Amino acid sequence: MVALQEVLNIDKLENDFDSFKNKRFKIEVPALHIERQVELTNFDKLRKDIFELSKQFPHRRVALTYKTNGEMILLEIHPVTGAA
């Protein structure tokens, strides 16, 4: 088993975080069919949720993608398979 060591592009998410205020937030892990609504209070809480969900993968790294439809932020977590 390989322990999670890196959440790729979490720095970009942190930079964009301020613009997400007052928006609903949903985290999805498509590969595991997980969906979770999260409360957007502060970035540390969000980071903790992301790491918690990412630990369900045996992978060393995961990648984040996110998009907004105006009111909702959809953040997805993807495992990085095979040390690409």
Next chain:
Amino acid sequence: MINKPAIIGCGTVGAALSFKLAESKTVSDLKIYDFDCVSEFSNKPSYPFLAEESGIHKIEIVKFNCRFINPSIRILTYREKVTKPIESQSFVIDCRDCKSSNINSNIRISLDGHMLYIDSMSYEKSEFDYHRYISPRNPQYIERATNIIMNYLLDDIYMKKDFRFYDLRSDEFHILKQEDFYGGTARSVKHR
């Protein structure tokens, strides 16, 4: 476009990309490396191999099909497990499942379900990584991934030295890491 490609690993991505390169007639020479045979213990071997091909070395099947698609292409096959750099004349495309050992590849490609990763950054020594695929193989995603990789090569996108994620469910790709002029890593960017 790349010159003299060498594909390391003839699993789903390596084999499908070899066929596409042969079909495109953009290269006259292609080197392929793999040590493995098509599984004899599965009724349905991984795409693009067939159950009738079980027990045959993958490179022989890939060579045969490439020559069938494009009789003028010159295919050189190497039945070996590559764990160290090969000679440097070729543009090396690492399609191995496990890429922990450095083979000085120009790009590294991984496909897992809808997730396609292409890394053209300078190799950084990493620890052993998890390399079992967790999402089922989907022929549509494989076809889409192969087209993306071909465009990536034709447009010389590997020169941008980045690590990108293509979400095959949509037309989006995301740059996860990017090498700056001095070889360090920089920002991540989303594109459509």
